[in-house]
Amino acid sequence: MRKKELKLVITFHTTADAMAMEKACKEHGAAGRLIPVPRTISAGCGLSWCADLTEREALKSVMEKVGLQEEEMHECMV
Numbered sequence: 001m002r003k004k005e006l007k008l009v010i011t012f013h014t015t016a017d018a019m020a021m022e023k024a025c026k027e028h029g030a031a032g033r034l035i036p037v038p039r040t041i042s043a044g045c046g047l048s049w050c051a052d053l054t055e056r057e058a059l060k061s062v063m064e065k066v067g068l069q070e071e072e073m074h075e076c077m078v
Contacts, residue, residue: 004077008053009035011043011071018047024066031055038078044071050078 012018022034032051037043051059053075063070 006053006075007078008032008051008056008059009038009041009074009076009078010049010051010059011037011041011045011074012047012049013044013069013071015045015047017068018045018049020066020068021049021063024062024068025049025059028062028065030058030062032059035078038076040076041072041074 010021012021018034025032032049032055034047035050037046037048041048049059056073
């Protein structure tokens, strides 16, 4: 079992938005990965983007470039 760490978890309104985030991050070289939404968070879809807390501004920038809107940004143990 992996050790849990405090991470940035970005939730989305739709699964399509979460998949678009994965594509955008790959294209722009941004860090992170898709994960199931943690149980402690309620979200519109079942997928979220997980990255180190230090990546917050870089991820916001990528989302602005491609026109993606997050549902919420959380800091939680993942």
